[in-house]
Amino acid sequence: MCLEWLAGQTLEGKTVIDYGCGSGILALASASLGAEQVYAIDIDPQAIMATSDNTAKNKLSEKLIVTSPDLIEFPEMDILLANILLVPLLQLVEKFSVLVKPEGQIVLSGILAAQIEECLETYNSWFRMDEPKFSDEWAILTGYRYTS
Secondary structure, eight states, rough: HHHHHHTTOOOOOEEEEEETOTHHHHHHHHHHHHHHHEEOSSSSSSHHHHHHHHHTTTTTTTTTEEEEEGGGGOHHHHHHHOOHHHHEHHHHHHHHHHEEEEEEEEEEEEGGGGGGHHHHHHHHHTEEEEEEETTEEEEEEEEEEEEO
């Protein structure tokens, strides 16, 4: 669902973070679709290694920074992508609100349709959330960070 969302966006000149990047597919897609700078972040060393390898194989090293979240100071992002489970999404809301610039976009997936209300309740304090979109039992949430 995140890849479909990305395909419909204009990413030129944007700074994107793929938080919980896993193999890096969303980061790689963002860079390939024209994002100026992409950060692929994960706490799992195996994920960082896999994303680094995939970045090199796809010749996207100039656009992608692959690292652990504790090893770098981030600029404010135009777009934050997080395809991770509900509990980490709920725990990271305040961190995400700092990472995304005012009126920047957030895209959350890895959420079951039955978990949407809890996620929306948590994120509505920091983000103006759009209507969820569903695919079978899964959902994607998108929104914009409030300006103040």
